Amino acid sequence: MKDFLSNKYIQIGLRIIIGAIFIYASVGKLFNAEAFAKAIKNYDMLPFATLNILAIILPYVEFFTGVFLVLGIYKKGSSAIAILSLVMFLIALTSAYARGLDINCGCFSLETTATKSDILTRIFEDILMLIGILIVYIFGEKKKSEPEEIKENQIIKGEI
Amino acid sequence: MVKTLKQILIIFILSSVVGLIVNTVSPKGIPLIMDMSKYSTEQSDKLKEDFVNNPYDTANHKEPLMQNPRYNKEGFIEPQNIKLDFAKLLYDKKALFFDARKPEDYNAGHIKGAINISYEVFHKKTKEEQTEMMKGYNKNGIIVCYCKGGECEMSIDLAYDIAKLGFTSMNIYLGGYKEWEDAGYPVDK
Numbered sequence: 001m002k003d004f005l006s007n008k009y010i011q012i013g014l015r016i017i018i019g020a021i022f023i024y025a026s027v028g029k030l031f032n033a034e035a036f037a038k039a040i041k042n043y044d045m046l047p048f049a050t051l052n053i054l055a056i057i058l059p060y061v062e063f064f065t066g067v068f069l070v071l072g073i074y075k076k077g078s079s080a081i082a083i084l085s086l087v088m089f090l091i092a093l094t095s096a097y098a099r100g101l102d103i104n105c106g107c108f109s110l111e112t113t114a115t116k117s118d119i120l121t122r123i124f125e126d127i128l129m130l131i132g133i134l135i136v137y138i139f140g141e142k143k144k145s146e147p148e149e150i151k152e153n154q155i156i157k158g159e160i
Numbered sequence: 161m162v163k164t165l166k167q168i169l170i171i172f173i174l175s176s177v178v179g180l181i182v183n184t185v186s187p188k189g190i191p192l193i194m195d196m197s198k199y200s201t202e203q204s205d206k207l208k209e210d211f212v213n214n215p216y217d218t219a220n221h222k223e224p225l226m227q228n229p230r231y232n233k234e235g236f237i238e239p240q241n242i243k244l245d246f247a248k249l250l251y252d253k254k255a256l257f258f259d260a261r262k263p264e265d266y267n268a269g270h271i272k273g274a275i276n277i278s279y280e281v282f283h284k285k286t287k288e289e290q291t292e293m294m295k296g297y298n299k300n301g302i303i304v305c306y307c308k309g310g311e312c313e314m315s316i317d318l319a320y321d322i323a324k325l326g327f328t329s330m331n332i333y334l335g336g337y338k339e340w341e342d343a344g345y346p347v348d349k
Contacts, residue, residue: 077167
């Protein structure tokens with residue numbers, strides 16, 4: 001299983017899919033901070049003073065994380081940020097759903113047409129992506145474990 | 161672990177720098193701190209006092225509701241946020257109430273006598289179509305927009321859209337349908 005998950009092609013595939021989703025999700029927000037600030041405000045979770053600055057910076061964090069994941073640059077850092085973001089989204093979405101907030105999630109588009117069932121779909125997608133990115137983070141840079149190294153050395157020495 | 165933290169920091173710094181630069185040069189840039197006056201109901205008591213001292217025909221008056229209306233940069237009179245007590249007073253004086261929610265929410269219950277002008281529908285129309293829709297209403301009449309209350313912003317957005325058409329006395333009742341219903345004021349279901 002470990003070998004399968006750390007397989008080069010599985011890793012590249014996951015990074016490209018999740019990275020592309022991050023880029024896609026960020027594009028609509030990159031030049032529309034006002035609408036995104038409103039979307040964050042609707043969650044009613046953060047102090048007002050932080051809303052605009054987050055709306056200015058977060059879309060770029062999302063964008064660069066996506067780009068780096070796709071290109072395979074800073075794999076550990078970008079997948080760690082992706083994990084943090086997805087956990088954050090998950091908390092926000094679940095709490096909005098639990099509180100029965102009838103809001104647009106502000107996930108992919110900033111249109112005001114989303115309904116509660118959309119939030120459930122987003123939660124489901126979020127969990128899937130979280131599993132994917134955890135696989136990238138944990139199995140991305142496969143290091144040889146000690147017993148394996150010993151075994152290899154033994155093979156070289158002809159002991160086994 | 162240190163390597164990961166370093167990478168995270170680099171991505172955050174890069175994003176912050178690019179985000180702040182784009183926000184500064186973009187015509188759609190926003191201030192770093194949100195303008196909260198949009199949600200403030202501070203002026204509500206003053207407006208109510210003015211209204212009580214200078215009662216006039218709510219539906220047909222000729223002057224804007226405020227003595228010194230806040231004309232903003234775009235040249236229209238900014239809608240005012242009002243609290244429950246003033247909203248009820250205007251209601252009793254037969255001011256027009258617009259419900260900015262979707263038709264299904266409106267049908268499930270609304271302030272008695274309110275007219276449903278769904279923000280989602282209204283916002284998508286061209287300025288000409290919006291003007292046509294508002295044709296029958298007095299531009300100087302007092303109009304109160306509301307939606308669900310709480311985190312709902314459709315009342316604010318609708319009031320601004322209508323104010324941009326030249327309506328002079330747009331008011332936003334932020335407490336919305338929920339607060340109104342909880343107060344036991346007249347509703348239609």
